[in-house]
Amino acid sequence: MLKYLLKRFLVMIPTLIVISALVFIIIQLPPGDYLESHIAELESQGESIDPQKIEFLRHEYGLDKPLWEQYLVWITGFVQGDLGYSFEYNLPVAEVIGDKMWLTIIVSFFTILVTWLIAFPIGMYSATHPYSWSDYSLTLVGFLGLATPNFLLALVMLYLANRYFGTSIGGLMDPEFMDQDWSWAKVKSVLEHLWIPVLVIGTSGTAGMIRRLRANLMDELRKPYVVTGRAKGLGETRLLVKYPLRLSMNFFIADIGSLLPSIISGAEVVAVVLSLPTTGPILLAALQSQDMYLAGSFLMFLAALTVVGVLISDILLAMLDPRIRLQGGVQR
Template identity: 65%
Template sequence: MLRFILWRISVMVPTLILISMLVFTIIQLPPGDYFESYVNELQAMGENANGAQIQELRHRYGFDQPQPIRYLHWVGGMLHGDFGYSFAYRMPVSDVIGDRIWLTVLVSFVTVIFTWLVAFPVGIYSATHQYSWGDYGLTFFGLVGLAVPNFILGLVMMYFANLWFGLSIGHLMDQQYLGQPMSWDKAKSILAHLWIPTIIIGTSGTAAMIRRVRANLLDELRQQYVITARAKGLHPFRALVKYPLRMSLNFFISDIGSILPAIISGAEITAVVLSLETTGPMLISALKSQDMYLAGSFLMCLAFLTVIGMLVSDIALALLDPRIRLQGRSTR
């Protein structure tokens, strides 16, 4: 196990280097840069741009240097904790994502907990009561949850909330707390608004996990060891929990690799529709405006969490399921 962990960590380094090259190249693919986009935006509004100031900013942040030099400066800065400067927000990247990332983590964490609390009991019931009316009903609602995109559900809820109650369910807090430091009143406002994006974002994930829990548990319940345990008179609950449920959780552990980056990326389109103060709309805006340091640093954060999540999921799978062999050796 130790050799496996050390080998995976050694592989993570060149993987992240290749990802950083790919991210930097993709961000540079569109013609021009942030400053050219900014000048074109000013001209579209009928304003004149200060050419000398633009050139000075380009020189200060190295946009007049070759791309390999800019890449090395960018990567070297991240290694020292300097994620660069956001031109759109006119502040360091770490300050831009500071408040937003904590709100994103809060929304995503509560959504993940909501998904687990709903999906596992429903999936277990559906698997143990196969082809019952309850199974058919839960399957129907699960398929509806998979078919309806989150942002469509958000638009529908916003429409009916405004039509029936005259309320706007957008944002994560009341308007007077936007841009204000954290306080007890602001925290209460966030908690009051939190349940709406949790339900909207968690609907499709809950429906998908219900289907996977049901399918994997049904596969395990048909195994010979479960039939033997029941024939020997083992209590049905123990016969379910002791081995079949544990063996059917492999997919759940494998999802850790995708859960970690999803926690800070959030549901981008849904966040835009609901006007949430999370990192999703910020990332889309940075990509559109070619705010290189903000977009690139955020994408590298997602890549780092992905490789860490894959390592954690592989180790957890080996501990959970003794049938998995890390060395690839056959058993006799």
């Protein structure tokens, strides 16, 4: 295990270096930079631009340097904990995403929690009662959840929440709490607004998870070791929980690689529709305005979480399923 972990850590370093180079190149692919986009926006509004001021800003932000030098400055600062400076917000990147990071984590955490609490019992019931009317009904609901776009469901929920519950979903809290410190009243306001984005974002994830758990669990229940367990007199509940359910959870663990970055990024399109003050809309705006330090640091953070999440999922899979080995080769 120790040798495997050391090998994976050594592989992670060049992987992140390659990802950082690709991220920087992709951000630089559109023509121009942030200042040119900003100049075009000002000119479209009829404002005049001072060329000397533009040259000063270009030198101040380091945009007049070669691309390789800009990359080295950015990645060196990122390793040292300096995420760079956001041109759009005129603030350090850490300050731009700092306040909204906690709200994103809250939304994603409750979404994952609700998704698992709903998906596990329904998936287990569908797998143990296959092809019954209840299974067909749950399957129909699941397919509807998969087929409904999240942004469309968000628009419908905006109307229903305001029409029948009197809740204005324009963010995650009432406007008077936006710039205030955390208090019990602010927490209550967040909880009042939280159920809409959790329901909208978690719909498709819950439906997909139910289908995968049902398919994996049904496959495990048909295997010989289940028949052997029944022949030895094991109760159905104990037999289900001890072996088939445990082994059918492999895909839950394998999803950790994508789960960690999704906690930070959130659902970008739904966040825009619901006007959520999370980090997803910030990332989209940074990419549109070519705010390279904000967008690049954000994407690198997500890439690092993905690499770490894949490592954690591999280790947990080996602990959960004895059939999985961290080392290759045939064991005798």
